[in-house]
Amino acid sequence: MNRKEIQIPNFLKKAFSGRNAVISIPYIWLLLLFLLPFIFVLKISLAEPILAIPPYTSFFKWGESWLPTIQGSLDSYLFLFSDSLYINAYLSSLKIAVISTVLTLIIGYAIAYSVAKAPTRWRGILLMLVILPFWTSFLIRVYAWIGILKTEGLLNLALISIGIIDKPLTIMNTDLAVYIGIVYSYLPFMILPLYANLEKMDMSLLEAAADLGCRPLKTFWTVTIPLSLPGILAGCFLVFIPVMGEFVIPDLLGGTNTLMIGKVLWTEFFYNRDWPVASAVAIILLALLVVPIMLYQRAQEKAIS
Amino acid sequence: MKKFGNFNIFALVVGFSFLYIPIILLILFSFNESRLVTVWGGFSTKWYVELMQNQGIKDAAWVTIKVAFISSTVATALGTIAGLVMTRFGNFRGRTLFSGMIYAPMVMPEVIIGLSILLMFVALSINRGVFTITLAHITFSMCYVAVVIQSRMSSYDDSINEAALDLGCTPFHTFRLITLPIIMPAVVSGWLLSFTLSLDDLVIASFASGPGSTTLPMKIYSMVRLGVTPEINAVSTILVGLVTLGVITASIIGRKQKQQTI
Structure with missing residues (x-):
């Protein structure tokens, strides 16, 4: 039977090659569990402490508009230096x-x-x-x-x-x-x-x-x-x-x-x-x-x- | 260069005394009859008996062993891949970031790693417990495994792999049948290193744990804060003994392997 092969674009072939798949396993793990957490630290360092669980204000405020407003403050940093x-x-x-x-x-x-x-x-x-x-x-x-x-x-x-x-x-x-x-x-x-x-x-x-x-x-x-x-x-x-x-x-x-x-x-x-x-x-x-x-x-x- | 002289003997004797006297004293006083840890009251194993009846310690030990076993196994798999990627995959995109993420956790203060991973778990509303401690331990242990594998691969003879590939072996089979058996001692010592790192960790586990998941170091730490007791000496002695046994086993495995390859 002569079936026409589905053409896979070259860049996709490259991205899913065995080699890249092997690299991506430890890479993604470290990105998610080592690097990504620092983003959260940065985010929470810009929040304000409140008595709640979790004890900080949220970074994004979802209001009327389609985009959330960002509410960050440098208070924690100013406090450290004061x-x-x-x-x-x-x-x-x-x-x-x-x-x-x-x-x-x-x-x-x-x-x-x-x-x-x-x-x-x-x-x-x-x-x-x-x-x-x-x-x-x-x-x-x-x-x-x-x-x-x-x-x-x-x-x-x-x-x-x-x-x-x-x-x-x-x-x-x-x-x-x-x-x-x-x-x-x-x-x-x-x-x-x-x-x-x-x-x-x-x-x-x-x-x-x-x-x-x-x-x-x-x-x-x-x-x-x-x-x-x-x-x-x-x-x-x-x-x-x-x-x-x-x-x-x-x-x-x-x-x-x-x-x-x-x-x-x-x-x-x-x-x-x-x-x-x-x-x-x-x-x-x-x-x-x-x-x-x-x-x-x-x-x-x-x-x- | 001058031969091994008096200064060297002096440095070794003083150096090793400094490294070992505290541990030896710790072990010695775990067999002390007296509750006072600095006064010798005769030989006794009663603190070990008492330890066996301490449910809190037994629970913590069980949690620790579970975490250490799972995390070191996963970390060894991930770390071995990472070590091979670092040495055998040439220059891929994002290599600098990758090697940064391998080396940084080994020196980064534990309070930073612990805090950051905890804040992520909280922000994503992941319940903290044995699972989160295990994830955190895998993350830093795999970096140590990667470095162990990396330094093993630096003296690896590539022509064996080329021969296998030339003879029609797929890359995966080459890894499974050729590379893995050769680097097995490094993989085993990576596993043992991960296991002891996990067994040992107090700071990161304290951040990553939740209610009901107290590990042995956390338990020991809370006991130490209340004062020095022979019970802590006893549990410490058991841990030191286990680690010593592990290190000696690993070195014997390493030596045997060396003899086989020669």
Whole structure:
């Protein structure tokens, strides 16, 4: 039988090709569940809080006319800038994130460098020891520090029994506890990219430097560090960006004076039920982090290709 | 370069002590007879017995396991596709946005992801519960799987696929019969990673959950806020033990696979 084939336009054929269908599965998922939600955050940040369910005014008002009128207000943003609490929280988060990134880098570099230099037969097990805490619950690891740092905790008990101090130190509920918690929790995120980079390093370059009379410390600063820069950058982004919005650590280890924007957002949302202000806090935090996130993405793409 | 020296030994000993002492103390004090978590009162497993009788924790654990199992399975499927798309599909339209959506969730503060996904569910009047937590977990876990697959594919020998295609294999069959078996260890470790990420998540689950869907981290968090108790140590010890077992299993699978290919 001679049936005339139905002609499918070329652009439709292309759009529904197997290749595009495969791409579209994860693509559409991420568009709908990762990107689209931000539109709602933006929308609600422009609404006003009211006592209702959901607790914000609607963005579109359906009136007589065919098109809805848009009713948005910048009140939430103006409020953020008028109250010094929010600006201080952003600045304080920035300070805590920068300092803890530097601390994590120094400690992480020492560990990653030593693992990379360790005899080959040890490296596997050492790397496993780094990865294990990375997989272990964040919450549990932060919780573990409460018992150590609190006034009648294990650290004070140990220090008093040795005789180093006679009155317990107040570490719990201070910024110091937050720094300890952040460095501890994020250390594996720093060590892994650093190690991946240091392990691949061409040792002959270091030998060349030594042969030409370069002292070990100078070789480290002028050869090793510049060569490991991609690892340093990846590690710093992996620590800095999430720490900017960290909630669990300042909430459990920090005190009432520890201001971090992630905690402010949580309080606005869950305790004050001010969804528009919580959304505005999120939008500004996102705006601050967009550039670091894009730099991180570029660095990662480069590293993999 | 100087050989592995005293400084390196010092760095490793101090570094690993810092990483492990808190966890070891936590485990140790879960077997403490005394209710005081800082005073040793003798060995006892009574907190584990007490844990088994705590219905709230058991319910939360069940919710968590269900969410983790479903979300890691779906995330592994989606993430594997995403990882292959990133490495084997060249330059398609919208690639930069796609890779942005893969990398951003891995570093983006959890409060932002949690808030945004919750606001969307509310705006679309989707009832929050186990289902919404699962959707949220799939979304961020699949990005980790995609990166695991992507880095595996960077050392993948393309000529095997070309051979299969030359011999008349369809792209789908090439994937199923050639690519998938080769990258299976990466897929398995992606699944395990997703599972632990889901098991671990407090912040995003707190936003995405509704009444009656408390996950284990949410339960632990509410207990921690009331103070340190040996019961929390006991439940933590069980979780740490499970994760350790999983990681060791994954590394054994990986090693076996390596030996087979050599």
